[in-house]
Amino acid sequence: MTQVNERVAPRRVFGLAVPALGVLAAEPLYVLVDTAVVGHLGALPLAGLALGGVVLSQVSTQLTFLAYGTTSRAARLHGAGRRADAVGEGVQATWLALVVGLVLLGAGQLLAEPVARALAGDAEIAAQAVSWLRIALFGTPFILVTLAGNGWMRGVQEVGRPLRYVLAGNGISAVLCPVLVYPVGWGLEGSAVANVVAQAISASLFLVALARERVPLRPRPAVVRAQLGLGRDLVLRSLAFQACFLSAAAVAARASTEAVGAHQVVLQLWFFLALVLDSLAIAAQSLVGAALGAGTREQARGVAGQITWYGLVFGSALGVVFAAVAGVLPKVFTSDPGVLAQVPNAWWFFVALQPIAGVVFALDGVLLGAGDAAYLRTTTLLAAAVGFLPMVWLSLAFGWGLAGIWTGLSLFMLARLVAVVLRWRAGAWAVTGAPASST
Template sequence: MVVERVPARRVVGLAAPALVVLAAEPLYVLVDTAVVGHLGALPLAGLALGGVLFTQVATQLTFLSYGTTARTARLFGAGRRAEAVAEGVQATWLALAVGALVIVLGQLLAGPATRLLVGDEVVAAEAVSWLRIALFGAPMVLVTMAGNGWMRGVQDTRRPLRYVLFGNAVSAVLCPLLVHTAGWGLEGSAVANVVAQLLSAGLFLRALVVERVPLRPVPALMRAQLGMGRDLVLRSLAFQACFLSAASVAARTSVAAVGAHQVVLQLWTFLALVLDSLAIAAQSIVGAFLGADRREDAKGFARQVTGYGLVFGSCLGVLFAALSGVIPGLFTGDAGVLGEIPNAWWFFVALQPIAGVVFALDGVLLGAGDAAFLRTATLLSAAAGFLPLIWLSLAFGWGLSGIWTGLSAFMALRLVAVVLRTRSGRWAVPGAAV
């Protein structure tokens, strides 16, 4: 049997727009930070705290995007585009329902949650004032996730790019006007974000309407989506437990260590977004192959995208190794922090080829709907690799080297798991249903 090789141009055509969409939420935060920063330290601290809480909620609900792509891509590959879009309709209803719940719970818990994270009542009050307004954008953020999910599934990544960029542009213009010109202060940034999120979500809703598919809710389909969602939420919680623990241990090491960890971790997060765009392309293509009963093509593409991930990650590793004497200085001039950065930097560089393969194969397995395996593999890798080494670092004073050894063990265990799973072929179950 001849296995079809997917043209690299097609992979890049799906991955490049997805990368911009993935970067949209950090861009919201970047614009807010730049604008609010001119109000002074207190509003900026309130934005930082409120933003962390809002982002944590959104991060746990990414199944509305990734889970929807997996289900939609199979139906699209089977030639059932209308049913694929119908999955997007149900994901959107689910987003609105979950978003409404987030608003209610968020309003009740905003005060206690902020006070739990920071002992300063004044900073907590600033964060609550921002968060209570920002929470009204939660349903719209989730609708946008669902819209991205079904559009990626039907291999349309260009419209989401336009929709999200439009929202970002509105926020970039409206935020300084409301914060400074209108004098609304910190609350103005929250209002600007809600307006921008409403406009972006409105475009995704309009896209569903023009597809001329039934728009009524179907509880059975929503329950099926929640099944995959449960596995993806548990997987996200494992990531959060690891990175929160790492930040906690770094903070207990020294001020310089936590600053250095923050710099390198932000670069790690940025490159994870870059590599995850390849995973999104893999998810869409693999799902379509399996939906079309082209099992061998799906397995062949898994090998192909593994090579892409390895090359991409290796290039990033070489680039950041070459810039090791330049990039840290762009983030800080503090001698203590700069002295600590090498203790994490070379782990960060060496992990890029591994991350390239892991993220690419995550996309393959997500496209196949193998979320249960990914959940278990992530939880076990965290429990056996990352978390023990992080807390041993605290106990024995290993500092950043110990923390990033933990991250390395976590990634190595995930690499072994996804490579063995992919080679087994058990994930490649053909058919239109996940």
């Protein structure tokens, strides 16, 4: 009899996780380079990048179902031995990405200024954010196509090509960014142009790869509707993240220019390490989805426990490393003494949360791979409503600054930890089967 909680070889997990780490880390690593380049222009451009970057990042955050939902559906089909159908999920997700991306580009041009003014509470910071955002928004369709491309390739457990495609775009742009900002003299706008170049290169490579798969490329509304069913829950979940991080940026901006600059530095490191840890979640999605698609429930449960343990170990290790570099690393991103003085108010929360984040992100991947998006939607919305958001706005009312904001993030993560551990232990997520044909 097959044993419950059947594990897979560690090299199989890391064979998926390590290339996925490269893909996930490439974008935030590029943003960190961008932050370091712009940070030496001064506190005001850095504050503009902080607000503009948060707004743009919400586009991809809000539409992560193009990657995560596609991975979940494609992995089940791949596990059932239906590769053409799995790639077909990528075709439909790419059509959806192009349409939504163009709509968001147009809407973003109209709304950039009022949104920036509402968030900043300061005309100078808002002006800097708008000048960056209006250019960077042209990368929106490319960002979404790249999400869809990563989704179907992860689903079929092909992680080498996405790594090459993303590194090609971001590598070229990481070299281009400081050139455009300083020698060319475009300043903050130069970083936005480099951002668009990165997204355009990566998206073009994913489109070519999809065309070479020799599967039908026409839109299939029935498949798109099925993807949107899963996407609805992931979008609502993303709204919770969006409300939290936009609120945090707005409150930090109202505290001081130095506070929002420090928040930008620590928050970008948070996003970077979140995606580092999320590489294990990508492996979990692919392996859990494939196991459930193949009908091997015991292996799905085994992978879940295995990757949760890995997440705890890696999160703890990252916490130790970033505690050790607390006095050195922030100076890489800014030389402004006011910003550096504010960094410790967020830094130690960031460090202490890493082990918790390791477990939460690993189990997010397990539940997403199982298609358990409705549970993640509901618990994330509740965690935001009772943890993060109240503390953020109380920080504004009582002047608690960055310490109050990051206390809110801590409460949010603790609530999510309880929710995903309870679901994992109950086992109701491990339902076998694969979607209907997409080709």
